[in-house]
Each structure stands twice: as C-alpha cells, then as structure tokens.
Amino acid sequence: MSPPLARRAVTPASWVALLAAAALAWALTVRAASGMAPGPGTMGQGLWGFLVLWGLMMAAMMLPAVAPVVSLYLRTLRAHSTGWTRAGRSTGLVIGYLCAWEAFGLAAFGVAWASGELAARSPGAASWVGALLLVGAGLYQVTPLKDRCLSHCRSPLGFLMHFGTYSGRLRDLRVGLYHGGYCVGCCWGLMVVLIVVGVMNLAWMAALACAVFLEKTWRHGKAFSLVLGVALIGYACFVPWNPGLIPGLRTAPGMPM
Structure with a gap:
C-alpha cells in the first residue's frame, strides 16, 4: 500500500491557502446557519440558494482533505x-x-427536499427511512467501490502525473473534476448522513469533516473507514425509538410546515 498523502512532502504555501479558504468557508457557513431554524428539508432554500450553501459547506469540509x-x-x-x-x-x-x-x-437537494416532505407527512415512517439510510451509508463503507475510491484519494500520484502532461486551458479543471468524482464516490454516503442529521447541523458537519480527513490522510485511514461504517450501523439501530437522533428527518413540535 502506498503511504498516505499526509506523510509525503507537501508544499506549505498550498496548505496555508487551502486551510485559509476552508476557514473562511466555515465562517460563512456558521453565519448562514445562525439565521436558519434547525430541522429537515432544504433549509428553506430553493435550488440555487441551496447550491450556494452546499458549495460553502463542501469547501469548509473538504478543502483540508484535498490540500495534500x-x-x-x-x-x-x-x-x-x-x-x-x-x-x-x-x-x-x-x-x-x-x-x-x-x-x-x-442530488442532495432532491434528497433533502424529499426528507422534509416525509418528515412533515409521515413522521413515523421518516424514522425508519432515516435508520435505513444510515445503515446504507454504513454498509457502503465496507464495499469494494468505497475501497477503490478511497485508495485513489489516498494515493493519486499516478493519475496526477498522467494529467500533468496534458495541455490546454482547462487541463487543471479536468484534473479537479476527475479527482472530485472519485472523492464523491468515496464520501457520498457520509453526505447522506449529513442530510439525515440536518444539512446545517454544524456539530455533525465538523465530525464528518474530521472523519473524511482521517480516512484520506491517516495511515490507519482504511481501518478507520471500516470502523466508521460499523458505528453508523450501530447508531441507526437506536433511531426508530429515538427520532431526535436524526433531526434532518424530524419536524420539531410547533415547527411551521
């Protein structure tokens, strides 16, 4: 197995720039969250507003992990x-x-919208659906596809050297899209977890961001990924009898529909 990226020589300036950008994204995300009521759905946003907030959240959560x-x-x-x-x-x-x-x-907008509708119309079913989504996210952590995407994210040197020979104005954008596709393949299950627990749930955002960083950079990242999957399945077992564990699929009493 190739050593994780965090153990290789890195360019300090790029780390500083990306961590600063992530910090700014976190600050803007926290500010946006302060004006929103907690609960399920799309945070009261239409598609374009949701995508703006989603972009901020992904920058906050993912830029530290992509810095290496x-x-x-x-x-x-x-x-x-x-x-x-x-x-x-x-x-x-x-x-x-x-x-x-x-x-x-x-896709996240569609899932968030559907979760809000389900929470409002059928709270009992929402708890079971949330539990199943958490189980699905946990099971994905131990699949070969997850392992393949995670291996790419931890050791992308071969593809980076290949794309480094490309020319054209969009070459670097293409590299980013390609790597981002693998990252989505690696982490989409954890983003489903974020929707289940509430899109703007800052505590869960921070916890999942740390999980992503450890998966991709820690030398025990692959083992940690498996443990995380088991933990999500265990968490899901408590959800049907404790709906408060998944605020992203639960409408609080008195909350306007």
Whole structure:
C-alpha cells in the first residue's frame, strides 16, 4: 500500500491557502446557519440558494482533505513554472474539485427536499427511512467501490502525473473534476448522513469533516473507514425509538410546515 498523502512532502504555501479558504468557508457557513431554524428539508432554500450553501459547506469540509493532493499535483508540474502559474493551476484544480461536489449537490437537494416532505407527512415512517439510510451509508463503507475510491484519494500520484502532461486551458479543471468524482464516490454516503442529521447541523458537519480527513490522510485511514461504517450501523439501530437522533428527518413540535 502506498503511504498516505499526509506523510509525503507537501508544499506549505498550498496548505496555508487551502486551510485559509476552508476557514473562511466555515465562517460563512456558521453565519448562514445562525439565521436558519434547525430541522429537515432544504433549509428553506430553493435550488440555487441551496447550491450556494452546499458549495460553502463542501469547501469548509473538504478543502483540508484535498490540500495534500493539490500539493502533490504542484510537484508534478515542471520545475520552471512560476509562482503565479502554479497558483493559477492549483486554483483551477480546486474549482474543478468543488464543481464535482456542486453536481452532487443537485442530488442532495432532491434528497433533502424529499426528507422534509416525509418528515412533515409521515413522521413515523421518516424514522425508519432515516435508520435505513444510515445503515446504507454504513454498509457502503465496507464495499469494494468505497475501497477503490478511497485508495485513489489516498494515493493519486499516478493519475496526477498522467494529467500533468496534458495541455490546454482547462487541463487543471479536468484534473479537479476527475479527482472530485472519485472523492464523491468515496464520501457520498457520509453526505447522506449529513442530510439525515440536518444539512446545517454544524456539530455533525465538523465530525464528518474530521472523519473524511482521517480516512484520506491517516495511515490507519482504511481501518478507520471500516470502523466508521460499523458505528453508523450501530447508531441507526437506536433511531426508530429515538427520532431526535436524526433531526434532518424530524419536524420539531410547533415547527411551521
């Protein structure tokens, strides 16, 4: 097994820039969450408003985990590239990466909307549906597809070197989209968990962001991924009798429909 990205040499400047961007995204997300009532659904947003907030959330949660990939990509570029060139190319990669998550946001909007409707119309069924979604997310953690996507995210050197030889203005955007697609394949189950517990649930956002970071960068990340899957299944077992565990599928008493 190749060593995880966090143990390889990285470019400090790219880490600082991406962590600063993630911190800004967190600040904006927290500010947005302060004006929203907790509960199920799409946070009271239409499609475009939801996608804006989703993009902020993905930047906050995912940019720390993608920082090692960006640093590694910069090392595959030709040595005579200027600082401005490297900055522009890494920015293109990050934009492409976030575009992949924005595309997934379309599906997330549909799931969030459906969860809000279900919570309002059939609270009893919503608890069981939420439990099943958590079980599904937990089971996905132990599938070969999850393992393949996670292996790519932990050791993407081969594909980065391949794409590093491409030319054209959109080459870096293409790299970002490609890597983002694997990241979506790796983490979509955890994003379903986020919808189940409430899209703007900041505590769960922080916990899942840490989980994603550990999966991708810790040397025991693959084992941690399996443990996380078992933990989600165990959590799901309590949900039907404790609906408060899944606020994303529960309408609080007195909450307007």
